[in-house]
Every structure is written in C-alpha cells, then in structure tokens.
Amino acid sequence: MPIVLTHLLSGIIVVGVLALAYPKKLSNPFVFVVMAGLFTLPDLDHLAFWQPSMVNKILPTSFWDLFTGMFVPRPPLLLHNWIFPAIFALAAIVAYRYRWNKWGYIAILSIAWATHLLLDGVMLF
Numbered sequence: 006m007p008i009v010l011t012h013l014l015s016g017i018i019v020v021g022v023l024a025l026a027y028p029k030k031l032s033n034p035f036v037f038v039v040m041a042g043l044f045t046l047p048d049l050d051h052l053a054f055w056q057p058s059m060v061n062k063i064l065p066t067s068f069w070d071l072f073t074g075m076f077v078p079r080p081p082l083l084l085h086n087w088i089f090p091a092i093f094a095l096a097a098i099v100a101y102r103y104r105w106n107k108w109g110y111i112a113i114l115s116i117a118w119a120t121h122l123l124l125d126g127v128m129l130f
C-alpha cells in the first residue's frame with residue numbers, strides 16, 4: 006500500500022495530462038486540485054481501522070517511501086474494491102449516452118479510483 010502522497014502525485018500526473026489534452030475543461034485550479042485529490046479518496050476507509058503508526062503512511066520520510074508497498078497484492082476491503090470504479094465507469098457511460106455534460110467528471114472519478122486500486126495492488130476478489 007503506497008503512502009497518501011504517492012496517490013496524490015499520481016492524481017496530479019494523470020489530471021495534468023488530461024488538462025493538457027482538454028485545457029478548457031480543466032483550466033480552473035480548484036477543479037484541478039479536487040480531481041487530483043480524488044486519487045486519495047479510497048484511503049478514507051483507513052479511518053475505520055486507524056492506528057497511530059499510520060501517520061507515517063501519509064507523508065514520506067525518504068524518497069523511496071513513495072514506492073513502498075506499491076503493487077503488492079492485497080484482498081479488497083471496503084472502499085478498496087473494484088466494484089466502485091466499475092460503477093462509476095458505468096455511470097459515466099450512461100451519462101455520456103444521455104448527453105449529460107458532466108460525464109467527464111464521473112469518468113475521472115472512475116479513473117482515479119482504478120488508479121488508486123492498481124497502485125495498492127488490490128486484487129479483484
């Protein structure tokens with residue numbers, strides 16, 4: 006399980022690339038920060054199992070802490086479950102199909118959630 010800063014950095018990179026591809030859609034800095042922050046959202050379930058030692062999982066103490074636990078296989082748990090990005094992907098497809106102009110935000114939420122689970126090494130079941 007990578008630290009929270011790793012997930013935030015992955016969000017900044019992915020949303021940054023999307024902002025370069027769609028400059029008019031992601032030109033608002035507030036939207037950019039919120040979208041990048043979505044990449045940390047699944048870690049909210051750690052609050053249910055909080056231990057003081059988990060403070061060290063938020064910010065790195067060395068450069069290599071950014072990569073600690075990345076892609077290490079682990080079973081799904083609460084918000085760390087592939088059902089969530091699947092539901093958001095389906096919702097984005099439906100929203101696009103019915104021409105709701107905010108479908109892209111739902112798609113980014115799905116991408117954010119899936120990227121987080123991929124970095125955490127969450128297995129399908």
Ligand SMILES: [Zn+2]
Pocket residue numbers: 006047048085121125
């Ligand atoms: Zn996580």
